[in-house]
Amino acid sequence: MACIEFTYDPATSIGSVRLLAGETDPTGLNAAGGDRTRTDAEIEALLAANDGDVRLAAAGLLETKAAEYAADATTITQGVLRQDFRERSRRMLEVAEALRAGIAPAPAFAEPSAPAAFGAGQTADPVEA
Numbered sequence: 001m002a003c004i005e006f007t008y009d010p011a012t013s014i015g016s017v018r019l020l021a022g023e024t025d026p027t028g029l030n031a032a033g034g035d036r037t038r039t040d041a042e043i044e045a046l047l048a049a050n051d052g053d054v055r056l057a058a059a060g061l062l063e064t065k066a067a068e069y070a071a072d073a074t075t076i077t078q079g080v081l082r083q084d085f086r087e088r089s090r091r092m093l094e095v096a097e098a099l100r101a102g103i104a105p106a107p108a109f110a111e112p113s114a115p116a117a118f119g120a121g122q123t124a125d126p127v128e129a
Contacts, residue, residue, distance in 0.1 A: 004029055004039050005039060005040040005041070006026040006029055006037060006039065006040060007040055008024055008026070013047055013052065013054055013057075014040055014043045014044065014047070016054040016058075017043050017046065017047065017054050017057045017058045017061060018043070020054060020055060020058035020099060021058040021061045021062050021065075021095075023037060023038060023043075023061060025037055036068075038061060038064075042061075043057065043061065046060045046061055055099045055100070055102060056099070056100065058096075058099055059095075059096040059097075059099040059100045060096075062092045062093070062095055062096040062099070063092070063093065063096045065092055066088075066089040066090075066092035066093045066096065067089075069085040069086070069088045069089035069092065070085070070086065070089040072085040074086075
């Protein structure tokens with residue numbers, strides 16, 4: 001039987017992914033659904049799929065959890081307590097999008113389509129007095 005491992009050390013890539021995704025509770029390993037904590041092996045797979053980028057891996061982790069919440073697509077009410085899995089899914093996707101936006105490469109410099117009106121070394125026409 002394989003050992004299900006949970007480690008949390010923010011100095012490691014796995015720990016950084018957990019920190020960014022809010023995935024720091026080891027008691028969730030045996031939970032079902034979107035509340036289930038991911039194993040180290042699952043986070044390693046997300047890191048490998050994202051070239052070791054912890055922000056992209058954390059975004060991927062949040063997206064997988066959001067998909068699980070969306071699959072439930074229910075609202076549960078027990079007395080005065082209410083849990084809307086659809087809203088949790090949307091919020092996780094928002095956080096994942098913010099993580100992805102924070103690491104997006106800067107847009108490439110686009111060459112101007114027309115020559116600049118002024119450039120280095122150019123002078124304006126002399127004004128006669």
